Amino acid sequence: MADAPCCDDFRRTSRRSFLRGALAVGGAATVAYGTAFTQTSYAATGSAERVLVVVSMRGACDGLSLVVPHADPTYYAARPRISVAASSLLAKDGMFGLHPSLAPLLPLWNAGKMAAVHATGLPSPNRSHFAAMEDLEDADPGSAARVGWLNRLVGRDGVGSPIEAIQMGGGVPSTAVLGPQPTLVTSGIDQVKLPGATTATEIAARRRSLSTAWAGSDGALGTGFRSTLDVIDEFAPVHATSATPANGAVYPRGDLAQALQDSARTIRADVGAEVITVDHGSWDHHTGIGTIASGNLKNMADEWAGAIAAFFKDLGPLADKVTLVTISEFGRRVAENANQGLDHGYGNVMFLMGAGVKGGRYYGRWPGLTNTTDADLLVTTDYRSVLSEVVTTRLDASSAEVFPGFQPESIGAMTSL
């Protein structure tokens, strides 16, 4: 990037430089000064032109219940007790339809702002939650580097504010955000502050005191400490933004809703967060999937759909810069088990919502289903192709940089406009 400035580079540089509060003079010099500048000041308020929100449906959700292949008779044969009747599906086309619990998202779908890509997943099956999540979020098979795809994404220009990528809700960094680029992992907006200080005077005193105590402390933790003060500075506009959802949005209860509400508030404050990742789970429904009237899947899907619908409503016009993608570590078996549940499978569905989505339709090649105990929904689209299309169209990222060694295929579900 430094040796061959072009339009894309310039655009990114200027955006990032603005984020840093540096003067954008273009080209390599800006990058160099920008980098240097970040080490001395994060105080300026940043801005993100476009935002990617990743919702991880932990525990392996059942994509076949959320986007039902109603025209595949094997689906009904394999699930005598837990299938979703074709007549109850929403947004039906000749092959698929949405679970009725997704009704809150129907306006988004009908407005062409929501799409589903079916039969997606890892290149080969992995039925261990942890191992699959690790593979999925590392997204760099064969490398021992332990750098997550979101870390590579925000680290792509080498300039880093720790709030370019935020994991909202959850105290331990997920694999996706791990890596050399500093990121912010927080259980919520309220936690991004110095404990033991509320008023401006108290905060100033506490900062002064901590800075005195940490002066001259080098090493990783000393760096982490200074980064922490920067995060608190950069995050200040978020605290100053009203906690009340806008545009009459009403969030359901639950952690996902809380995390998305905090995310909407962060986006509204426009502090330069380019990536926000949120976890939701558990979707690990080995038992009691239930029906569309009651059961574990309905409960989860209601909360999930309600929270996301409220999130987009809350964003209002800001939704024009926000793209949301969902991901789950693997899918579940085709056939129901003895407990009206589903054991660990393989292929799954991914949803795309918001800015740039060519929505209102289903994507992906349907592999057909098999009705045996161990049969999986097969994967016809590598999940990285979907993510790659999102990050290249929306965030000017290079696929090769974010997903090393991977040749994405085009889905055609996204536009940069």
Place this chain on the structure above:
Amino acid sequence: MSVAAAPPSVPTPADGVRDAEPTTSRRGLARGVIGGLAVAAVAPLVTAEEAEAVTRAHRRKCKHWHRCARHRWHTCRHKHRCKHRFHKAKPPATTDPGTPETPVDPPPVDPPPVDTGDPDFVVSPIPTAESLHLGNRFTYGMTPALHAQMKKHGSPQAWFEAQLNPSAIGDAKADAMQTWWLSINLDATAIAQRDKDEIEGGWMAMANYARWCLLRRIYSQRQVLEVMAEFWENHLHIPLNDDGVYTYRADYGKVIRSHALGRFDQMLRAAITHPAMGISLDNARSTKKAPNENLGRELLELHTVGRGNHTEDDVKNSARILTGYRVELWTTWRSYYDLNSHWTGPVRVLDFTHPNADADGRAVTDAYLTYLAKHPRTAERIARKLATRFVSDSPSEALVSRLADVYLASDTAIKPVLLALVASEEFKASAGLKVRTPTDDVVATHRVMRTEIAKPVDDNSTANSMLWQTTAIGHSPFAWARPDGPPERAGAWSSTSRLLASFDIHYSMAGGWWPKKDATYPTYASWLPAPTVRFDAFVDHLSRQVLGKAAPARLVQACSEAVGVAPATSVDKDHAVARWKFPLLLTTLLDTPDHLHR
């Protein structure tokens, strides 16, 4: 199905607070709670109980634990019906109109009376630099009591050598805690039955095991043993929430502890053939027909010679050798050696060869594991790991090689290696270079705060809820989700979220606000060294108690800035800094690089 478990930063219920839903299969339970301790990548997987619609009926009977964001002393089990659920965070009052406040005139500070250290260690009122370093590296935190112990032994070295013989050290207080949670002392069948009967779910048994480990770390007099038990349990790591390991995991931990200061070859044999290891890494279901490679591979890659020193053929043969150690999973949980499962035929792994003709493969397994334990690459790996844990993140090759030589020369005995490590110049020069891991931070803070934790009576009891302190901070005992064990280098534990979580935990504890139930903290005023004392002398006294050293001028200044009190101010029990400003004062010491490094 909802399995109540811990969202990472929200303290959550322990035993008995699972929503009563009868349909859970054992396996489903175990899986659903993979993230039960909310560690590593899937913390949020555990928010399942939130995901369940919070119905009116649920609110009525809700037993979910919460802490009020505003009134930090308020904790209750009625998260969804408690009036406190509406409260927003606002720290405890920081204005006390009645108390006169001395405006700060930030220093030049008169350095407080500095104790230059007594040349005679035995009468030194505070640890010498050397004893502080040894204490911080080989215990869970220096305390005045530990310093007194070292003095009693005449020198830090003598104390260390005594610690290497733990059976000679009385440990009544910590030993008694082993009975606080029943499952720690039950066999696999009983533990599984309790899970099945929903008396104590498997994940709860594992939470209880983690709690017991935390308490031992705080209170055990055999600190070096505890430190080494954790070291080896992390090296031969079995995640607490792996499917089904709850049946054997506490026993596994005890086995590791019994070898922690013994010999690595013996520990390796005990660990690799233990049913918990077999369950975790699939050897328990490995067969002659289809040897499962999981354990065979990790044994080479993680436990012994390390990556890059073996081939795929080595892995296959490694797996073949290990076949036979079975467990009747999900039924009786019986562990047994199955002659019919053992693969026979000649094997070769690295330079180990064996005809392996006997249907009973236990002898070849023993020989193979002994071979691996004594392999030079294993020696180097163990030496490097020890040096990384106890010396610095990047120990010199010379040190690693010297420790590896000692390890091999002493037939894999651990004590000689530790003695050589502690005697090395590199160790002596490394004070304060290691970042304290989050779990160690929680433990050390309890140690220096002198928290007295009583036998738990319910989920809110500190002995139970303190586990959520460690999950909130991002790292609880043995919950690291992958077989490679938690990272040891500073980079992993230096994030913004870690620091803010650490600061939050320090402040909660400095105030004595949480965890609180069935625990006592010293009263604020009891930290005063005399009825009336200058503020800088008060800080110095606190520094000696909490950080094990006299307060440098910078710390006095930081404390002065934090609470707005000038160094020369006279302080007594009625002064703000001994009352409502005390938590802020104490947390200023706990938030220092000194406390967060070891």
